[in-house]
Amino acid sequence: MKYLSICTISFISLFFFSIFSFLIGVIFIMSDFVIFIEWEVVSLNSMNIVMTLLLDWMSLIFMSFVLMISCLVIFYSKEYMSSDYKINRFIMLVLMFVTSMMLLIISPNLVSILLGWDGLGLVSYCLVIYFQNVKSYNAGMLTALSNRIGDVALLLAIAWMLNYGSWNYVFYLEAMKSNFEMVLIGGLVMLAAMTKSAQIPFSSWLPAAMAAPTPVSALVHSSTLVTAGVYLLIRFNIVLSSSWMGGFLLLVSGLTMFMAGLGANYEFDLKKIIALSTLSQLGLMMSILSMGYYKLAFFHLLTHALFKALLFMCAGAIIHNMNNNQDIRLMGGLSLMMPLTSSCFNVANLALCGMPFLAGFYSKDLILEVVSLSYVNIFSFFLYFFSTGLTVCYSFRLVYYSMTGSSNFSSMNMLNDEGWIMLKSMMGLLILSILGGSMLSWLIFPSPMMVVLPYYLKLLTLMVCIIGGLMGYLVSHISLFFFNKALNNYNSSYFLGSMWFMPYISTYGVMSYSLILGKMVVKSFDLGWSEYFGGQQLYNSLVKNSQLNQMLQNNNLSVYLLSFVLWVIVLFLFMVY
Structure with a gap:
């Protein structure tokens, strides 16, 4: 029981912190109130180290969502990780993770943001x-090294901000519109956000991070690690709207959304399908953010966190029951054997697709209508709507393979809904996935906005979803025909199914060559010429001088005679000249 007690304590404390943070956030949003706290940590002569905290409606509501999902994930882990003897350590790691995220959310200072940012990475x-x-170690290295690029970009931004006298970027957001240096700092922050939120070309680490336990995936892929980049860019949104960066980010995030949607339709690993779905939604958030609608991006960030955490929890319960099997081709008929889990899974899937009046509908539908209303080119318009269709397509394909028909599992396996602790945590998120969207839309957009569009554009979102769902069902239903076609076009299927070869490029390509280059530099410079003329040369000269000094200090007659002769010669030469 001593191992489980830490789960219970963490769950209760995080839950109450979440409720408290949400209530304060609601008060702040109603009264348009912001608190900026400066805590003087050290004061020495004229130098003082100050820790700054920014509490506004955005940080408080996001914090409450992160804490709520974290507390339910920890409660879920109580049963999911029950066979792990070191569950204590696991819970501590999760709490460290959540603490890093909290630090990142409430920091208006680039240095304290880096502490949270690096904490998340480590x-x-x-x-x-x-x-x-071995698989987990490789995935961990890919995750860590991909995120290091963003950390370096953030460090460069911190170094560049030394020109301004303060690291509190809040004071310089207006200056960022026109000043070239601040645009450069914004560019570095955007690079950091792209690595953390796994945009092209840094996308390969996100599906690889599925090597982590499922409760961690539910936390990482819903509200913490991957959303840190989006949240940081929401804070820096002025830079995106006033420079070339907005257009560049729109292209990159649109392609990420499209690539992930295509890849998920070729994937058979349950967790990887949901991971690619996260990548697609991150592309959607980033793209709408790059167009200047930061409140919409934040709205979708929150609603997505709810149903994505639920989706991962349901996937974890299914994998648990399937004897740790993740292949959707071996599933089937789960709706008969695990009705409660299947219901939660289907609600989360429908919320992801944008089913009317579920959480995802309020944000996704509004985003697509605003895109229809905006001044955006046909390519971006195509990426938005086609990617939405692909989302519904892979969601229905997933439901078809796992829920319908009869079980395809190789052995007799008892499937049931008896994991009550897991089910309770899933039920909490189920309620939030149904009610969260409408609640947030009333909070973030209190005065109703009417988007007036032509009839065909108004119905386009719905039509795209219906066509996508039909395609997902048909492709799965006539899968034999589809497989034959896929095998006929093996190269294109391989290209689309492997995220446009990104994992190979980032592992075999970039990382292996950079490591080989690093080895050559170390061998040629650190252990080569610089060693010979630097450390070794200094060492040899010091050794020789100390040996000479030692010899002179040995009370030896020959040394005295030699020194006497030398003195006589010097004296003679001095007298002659």
């Missing part, structure tokens, strides 16, 4: 390699 590495095997 703890995520520990969580990805939690199941200790």
